[in-house]
Amino acid sequence: MAAYHPPKIASHEITPESLFMSRRAFMGAAAGSLLLTSSAGAIAADLKASPSPFKVGEPLTPEKDVTNYNNFYEFGMGKGDPAANSGDFKPSPWTIKVDGMVAKPKEFGLDELMAMPLEERTYRMRCVEAWSMVIPWIGFPLAGLLDKVEPLGSAKYVAFETVVRPEQMPGQSGYFQPLAWPYVEGLRLDEARHPLTILSVGLYGKTLPNQNGAPVRLVVPWKYGFKGIKSIVKITLTEKEPPTTWNRSAPNEYGFYANVNPAVDHPRWSQATENRIGEGGFFGGSRRNTLPFNGYAEEVAGLYAGMDLVKNF
């Protein structure tokens, strides 16, 4: 069992709280003015969370980019489609069924999830498409939920499933559907129990917008973004490695592990560098080097000791 070390953050990397808070006030005002002009359906409610030591010392990606540049094929394949097409989606009422190899299978209602100890965690998010963001999530460790159902000793993997609602999710209906539904994902149990792995119910101080996976989604910051399955309705503990949607769709391009790894290219592009979203136009940003395990190597590399990460991509 690998020991867990909290992230080391150099003091110069920490944004002074007053600056951080004033920035959020500004973002709040900006978001408020946006809401007045937008026709998007569900309006995110304020959400309280305690601060946590998990904070990346890099500028946050603006909220408008976090909520308008999304891959959520249930609402369409374009980056702007989830924000444009998710207005009819109803994230409440909601339940997550947790079953499989557990002593106490249970269905969790949204209230129970929101009553978990919520923390704000600022993580890097690295998409497999070579772009990245820095997002202030609100959520709780997945381990906390798993503890409540008491996984059996024989359980080795955790399988996740997204809701199927063609009437509310336009990407799930019509002649052309890009993927087989439901969207499914999976983690090894030790990955699922790792302190960095959270179920998120909010971002930027509010409940999750529909386009970001309302009401509850997975966030595994050292893996490519597609592992972060959205709008979860089912979690199943299993003995065998569960199938995952992108791996089924293109097995040579997307593996089960999908750990962020600059040394292992996607067959169609290099993963050595990434483009940070929202850094302002053509000349505002720069290409950054992608970090092994997305910068969380110190915390998670031990999970994969002795494994061939080229083969297990």
Added chain:
Amino acid sequence: MMIALPSLPRKYHSASVWALYIVGFIPAVSAFYLGATGQLPGNAIKEFEHLLGIWALRFLIATLCITPIRDLFGINWMRYRRALGLLAFWYVVMHFSTYMILDKYLDFASIIADIAKRPFITIGMAGFVMLVPLALTSNNWSIRRLGPRWNRLHKLVYVIAAAGALHFTMSVKVVGPEQMIYIALVAALLVWRLLRSRYNQWRRERARPSYGAAQ
């Protein structure tokens, strides 16, 4: 038989070609302005790169439409073909420059690796290389100079259009309706090249005045 379209008076012909050049560059210029001023949403560089690529493919397809439009509808837009072809060429140049400069920051090692290792980029690059001689010979002097060889050389555009549609289709994570439409358009336009001589012959025979036939 022929569609009656009010024909453009001859004196406006060359002005209309210049107008096409100007209109043709609007997508690139407006997207560049939005991107440079931070108004393109999300991943501005990729948005711009993809916009240039898709317009290059559209202009290639437009060039290939000129002949079938004349064959089928009797409308002669041949005077616009060079402009459409050169617009396609310039959009490919801008697409590739955006990839090289804005996207890859002139990291030539990585660019060369991309071209060598990734089939969709290899195919796109091959299309670009084939476009160069066509662009260089898209002038009256070259047509006179090359004679019948000019025609043979410019048949390369069929391969280039196929490469463009393939490059686009292979670049996406999931092949969707958009890619299928471009593939179908290019395929139909290329197939027309195989059928057109027979079709035109059939039409000429039908049009031959037989007795009593009304014109």
